Amino acid sequence: MPGLAAPLIAWYGQAARDLPWRREGFGAWGTLVSEFMLQQTPVARVIPHLEAWLTRWPTPSDLAASSPGDAVTQWANLGYPRRALWLHRAAVEIRDRHDGVVPREVEALLALTGIGDYTARAVAVFAYGDRHPVVDTNTRRVLARAVDGAAQPGPPHRRDLVAMAAELPDDVAEAAVVNAAAMELGAIVCTARSPKCELCPLAGQCAWRAAGYPESEDRRRKQATYEGSDRQARGAVLRVLRDAAPCPVQLVAVLPDWPDAAQRDRAIDSLVTDGLAEAFDGILRLPGHPAS
DNA sequence: GATCCGTGGCT
DNA sequence: TAGCCAAGGAT
Structure with missing residues (x-):
C-alpha cells in the first residue's frame, strides 16, 4: 500500500x-x-x-x-x-x-x-x-x-x-x-x-x-423524518423567541396554532431543560446572564 | 452504542 | 418530489 x-x-x-x-x-x-x-x-x-x-x-x-x-x-x-x-x-x-x-x-x-x-x-x-x-x-x-x-x-x-x-x-x-x-x-x-x-x-x-x-x-x-417531528417543533418555538429577541414572549402566544399542542408544550419544556429557554411568570425568553 | 438534536440545498 | 446529506457532540 x-x-x-x-x-x-x-x-x-x-x-x-x-x-x-x-x-x-x-x-x-x-x-x-x-x-x-x-x-x-x-x-x-x-x-x-x-x-x-x-x-x-x-x-x-x-x-x-x-x-x-x-x-x-x-x-x-x-x-x-x-x-x-x-x-x-x-x-x-x-x-x-x-x-x-x-x-x-x-x-x-x-x-x-x-x-x-x-x-x-x-x-x-x-x-x-x-x-x-x-x-x-x-x-x-x-x-x-x-x-x-x-x-x-x-x-x-x-x-x-x-x-x-x-x-x-x-x-x-x-x-x-x-x-x-x-x-x-x-x-x-x-x-x-x-x-x-x-x-x-x-x-x-x-x-x-x-x-x-x-x-x-x-x-x-x-436520519429520522423531520416533518412532524419534535425537532421541528423545537425549531419553530426557538424561531419565535429569536424573532422576538431581546423581548420575551407570552407563553400563550407561542405557536398558538401549532397542530399538536401537546408536542408544542413538550418542545417548550425540553428547550427549558436544555437551557435554550427560560420560563417564568407566564413568559418565555432566551437565556439571560446567569444570576451572580 | 443507540438516540437525539435544525435547517436548507441538491438530485 | 421526497429523501439524502451536511468539517459532530452529548447523553
Missing part, C-alpha cells in the same frame, strides 16, 4: 478551495468558531454567519461577556442551536481557565463544552500546526473507499483516528496538509453521492475502484 500522503499533498496544492479559515493568520478563536459552525452545517451556509460572529465577538472573552441568549440569536438559522449555547460555554471556560486564550493541547480542548474528538484535533492542527489525526465524515469516507474498498464508511469509531494516523507523514507541516487534503477530497471529489473519480488523485490506488465499485452494506444510521 503506497500511502495516500504524497498524492493528497500534490492535489491539495492545486485544488483546495479558498476558505476564510484557511487565510494566513485567521487565528485560533476563528478556527474554533468555524469548527463549531461546521458541525453538521454546510460550508456555504457557514461563511456569512462566521464573519458576522467574529466581527461581533473578536475574542472568547468578548463572547463570554454576552448572554447565552445573545449567542443563540446570533446563531440565527444555522441549526442545532445547542451548539450556540455550547460555544458560549466554551468561551466562558476559555476565559476562566485559560486566560482567554484558546488552548493548544488536545486534552484541554476536549475538556471544553461542545468539543469532541474531531473539533479538538482540528483546532490543534489547523490553528496551532501540531501533528494529530483529524477525522471527520469526509475523511472517513475517503479512508473507507481508498483503503478498505468499501462504498461507505461504518459508524464513527475511535479506530478511525488510528487509521488516519497511519497515513500521516512524520513532518508536522505535511501532516497538517494531509489532514486538510483528506477532508477536502471527501468534500469535493470523493463525495457521498456520485463521486468524481475521474478527478481523484487516489484513483490509481483506490481499493474501492480496483474492486469495481462494489455496493457495500450501508451501516450508517438514517
